[in-house]
Amino acid sequence: MEILKDYRVHLLALLVVIMCEFIGKQAIWVITVYPMLYAMIIGGAISLPKLKILTNKNMHHASSVMIVTLMLLIAKLGVSVGPKINEIFNAKLALIFQEVGHFAGTILLGLPLAMMFGMGREAVGATYSVAREPNIAIVADKYGLDSPEGRGVMAMYVCGTLYGAIWMSILASIIARLDIIHPYALAMGAGIGSGSMMAASLAPISDLYPNIAGEIKAYATAANLMSSVLGIYIYILFSLPFASFLYNVLNRFRNKKSGAK
Amino acid sequence: MKILETIFLLILVAIIMAAGNSIGYQINFIDSLQALGMLVIISIIGFLISKLPLFKKLPVILWVSVVAAIMSSPIFPGHNMVVEITDQVSLLAICTPVLAYAGLAIGKDLALFKSISWRIIPVSLAVFSGTFIFAALIAQLTLHWEGII
Numbered sequence: 381m382e383i384l385k386d387y388r389v390h391l392l393a394l395l396v397v398i399m400c401e402f403i404g405k406q407a408i409w410v411i412t413v414y415p416m417l418y419a420m421i422i423g424g425a426i427s428l429p430k431l432k433i434l435t436n437k438n439m440h441h442a443s444s445v446m447i448v449t450l451m452l453l454i455a456k457l458g459v460s461v462g463p464k465i466n467e468i469f470n471a472k473l474a475l476i477f478q479e480v481g482h483f484a485g486t487i488l489l490g491l492p493l494a495m496m497f498g499m500g501r502e503a504v505g506a507t508y509s510v511a512r513e514p515n516i517a518i519v520a521d522k523y524g525l526d527s528p529e530g531r532g533v534m535a536m537y538v539c540g541t542l543y544g545a546i547w548m549s550i551l552a553s554i555i556a557r558l559d560i561i562h563p564y565a566l567a568m569g570a571g572i573g574s575g576s577m578m579a580a581s582l583a584p585i586s587d588l589y590p591n592i593a594g595e596i597k598a599y600a601t602a603a604n605l606m607s608s609v610l611g612i613y614i615y616i617l618f619s620l621p622f623a624s625f626l627y628n629v630l631n632r633f634r635n636k637k638s639g640a641k
Numbered sequence: 642m643k644i645l646e647t648i649f650l651l652i653l654v655a656i657i658m659a660a661g662n663s664i665g666y667q668i669n670f671i672d673s674l675q676a677l678g679m680l681v682i683i684s685i686i687g688f689l690i691s692k693l694p695l696f697k698k699l700p701v702i703l704w705v706s707v708v709a710a711i712m713s714s715p716i717f718p719g720h721n722m723v724v725e726i727t728d729q730v731s732l733l734a735i736c737t738p739v740l741a742y743a744g745l746a747i748g749k750d751l752a753l754f755k756s757i758s759w760r761i762i763p764v765s766l767a768v769f770s771g772t773f774i775f776a777a778l779i780a781q782l783t784l785h786w787e788g789i790i
Contacts, residue, residue, distance in 0.1 A: 384649050389745060394657050396741040401665030401734070415665060416736040423744020429751065436749055443746035448650045449739040451684040451705050452658065456735050458683070458709020459727045465714045467789075474783035478776045485775030490768035497760040506761065507768050514700070535757045538750050539765035545740060547769055555774070561781050562790040569777030575702060576743060579736045581773060586732070597732065601706060603776070608703045 386441045389434070393442070396422050405587075411553050414583050417546055424542075450575040457578075457601040464598035471564070471599070478568045479606055483614050486510060487623045495630050505532030508623035509615055511540055512574050518615050545580035548572075552581035556588050563589045567596040571603025573611050578604050644692065648685055654738055655681050662734035676730035679723060683709045 400415035400422065407413075427434050427442075434442075461468065468475070490507030499506070505523070509515040511533050516525075523529040548570075556566055563585055570581040582600050586593040659673035687705030690696050696704065712723045784790045 381643075381646050381649075384646055384653065389742075390653060390657070392745060393738060393741045394660065396744070397657055397661045397738050398664060400737055400741070401661045404665060405733075414733055414736070415661075416733065416740040419737045419741035420744040420747075423741045424747040425744075427745050427748030429748050434745065434748060439746045439749040442742045443749070445650055445654065446739060446742040446746060448647055449654050449658075449735075449742055450702060451651065451688060452655060452677070452680050453732075453735050453739055454702050454705045455680040455683040455687070455709045456727065456730065456732055458706040459680075459713040459724060461706070461710035462713025462715070462717070462720055463724055465710070471784060471787060471789050473787055474780050474789070477783045478780035481774075481776030481779040482772050485771035485773070486768045487771070488775065489771030490764055493767045494760075494764045497764065499760060499764070503764075506764055510769060510772055534753075535761045536765055536768065538754050538757065539761055540769070541743070541750055542747060542754060544765075544769055545743070547766055548773065551770055551773060555777070561777050562784065564790055565777045565780035565784055568780035569773045569775075571776075572772055576736075576739055577769070579732065579739065583733055583736065601710075603780075605703070605706050605710075608700060608706075 383441045383444050386438060389438050389442050389445065392426060392434075393423070393445075396426070410557050411550055412584050412587060414549065414580075416580065416583070417549060420545060446576075453575055453579055454601075457597055457604070460594055460597035461601050461605075464595055467595060468598060468602045471602075474565075475568065475599075475602055475606055478565075478603060479610060479614070481569070482572065482603075482607055483509075483619050484622070487619065487626060491623060491626055492630065495627070495634060499532075501528035501627065502532035502535070504620070504623045504627050505529035505534075506536045507532075508619045509533075510544070510572055510574055510577070511536035513537075514612055515615060518612070518620065522620065540574070540577070544574065545576045548577045549580040549584060553584035556585045563592060563596055564599050567599040568603040570600045571605075571607055573604060573607035575604075644689075647688060651681050651684055651688075657738050658730070658735050661737050662730050665737070666731045666734055668729055668731075672729040673734075676727050679726045680730070680735075683712060 494503035519533040655677035662673040687708040691701040691704045
């Protein structure tokens with residue numbers, strides 16, 4: 381019951397929430413910022429070690445509570461699936477194929493960039509997935525966390541925790557405003573397999589299309605569900621080996637190029 | 642985490658969410674509490690399932706979303722009520738406390754972040770963008786092909 385009794389963390393959370401909801405959402409240029417983003421930034425500022433408001437223990441408690449709050453978030457998203465269950469079954473092929481984009485997209489966009497920056501095998505761990513908890517476990521199991529791959533996945537995990545949600549919200553808001561991709565497809569793109577990143581990217585999309593917000597939530601949740609069911613197997617059998625293979629191919633190319641100079 | 646503590650934490654966080662929901666989205670506090678109460682029930686059922694021997698292998702988040710999907714679909718007798726009650730809480734109101742707690746935990750990761758090379762920042766942005774953009778593009782093509790959009 382230690383976490384429950386940590387009143388300092390809960391009171392601060394309540395204050396931050398009340399403050400952020402009072403401010404409400406604001407539009408800055410094409411980006412809409414939601415109370416959840418200020419909540420994260422204000423919370424982060426409070427937790428700065430220099431201010432000495434929270435101890436390390438308080439922060440670990442906050443992190444455990446976050447996992448619990450995710451259940452409520454997922455429950456809210458989940459109840460949007462039932463009423464749209466028929467639509468979702470009609471889109472089953474799209475739901476299956478878009479997962480290829482989820483699982484290959486990180487590697488295709490991330491790995492070449494990481495290698496251009498001169499990263500070594502760290503690039504494999506860093507780009508094979510969005511680096512949430514299960515992904516750390518998979519790398520730890522195969523390479524160990526002291527390996528370059530392990531350092532890569534840990535570094536990405538920290539980045540995701542720090543600004544993953546903020547970035548996804550900005551990105552989704554810009555892409556949704558371009559109006560080239562249908563909101564249903566965007567919704568599926570938002571079903572990343574990370575609760576907070578999904579919620580952050582979903583908010584601007586459903587806000588732009590209030591009439592079909594129910595469908596948008598349902599598609600995103602179904603995609604997220606697929607990511608979490610298939611995730612662990614695909615990461616082990618496809619993503620990690622593919623990232624490693626692509627690294628070796630690109631590395632040969634990189635070595636040749638630097639050898640020729 | 643212990644079962645009883647998790648249940649109490651769910652209730653505590655639900656109250657914070659209900660407060661945010663009435664302040665930010667003009668829904669009265671009692672309706673907000675009811676909506677959150679329903680979500681707490683769904684979460685507890687999902688959480689308890691995830692503690693069963695055979696179901697332990699999959700994450701709790703998965704079981705919560707399966708329970709929520711079943712309770713809101715036509716095969717479940719009270720599905721209309723479940724949907725109606727939970728409609729009283731905005732998704733955004735739930736997100737705010739999630740990220741508030743995430744924010745309050747950030748401090749502990751800052752030292753680790755400082756020890757990482759700056760190069761990870763652009764790479765991480767590419768990775769997060771990649772998964773979203775590629776999946777959305779493939780979904781666009783296949784949804785179009787299935788005749789849904």
